[in-house]
Amino acid sequence: MTSDTTDERTLSQMQTLANRVGFEHVHHAPIAANANQTPGFPQDAFMDMGMDEAVAKPENNGLPRNWSAMMMGMMTLVRVLPPDLYEQVMNDVRNGYTAPLPPAGGHSHHHHDRGVQ
Numbered sequence: 001m002t003s004d005t006t007d008e009r010t011l012s013q014m015q016t017l018a019n020r021v022g023f024e025h026v027h028h029a030p031i032a033a034n035a036n037q038t039p040g041f042p043q044d045a046f047m048d049m050g051m052d053e054a055v056a057k058p059e060n061n062g063l064p065r066n067w068s069a070m071m072m073g074m075m076t077l078v079r080v081l082p083p084d085l086y087e088q089v090m091n092d093v094r095n096g097y098t099a100p101l102p103p104a105g106g107h108s109h110h111h112h113d114r115g116v117q
Helices: 007-020 085-094
Strands: none
Touching: none
16 A cells, blocks of 8 residues: 555545554654644654554563554664563563553553563
8 A cells, every 4th residue: 555645545545554454543742833843853753653563572572552653753672671571571582472462541561471571
């Protein structure tokens, strides 16, 4: 699916894709009304749709709900973990265990009974 040539049709395509993939649209931080007037403003500032389910894998265990939207257009996430949590994540990777998403409306660091907590 590619973007269309008019704003209305492009937004319709984006909404269709979001409905199909199950993105979660959450504005977690306010954005200035004149943000577009700032040169170099991040390209995804207005597109902060979480897609945690679409990118779920053991390496992401323990991240808070909607973490993917919080990336705000960044393409790489570097996690720095204490040794014990690092070992838990690596154990999840070795075992192919992807934790269920934390509940909506907040998060807990106790996501599952095994692996990262």
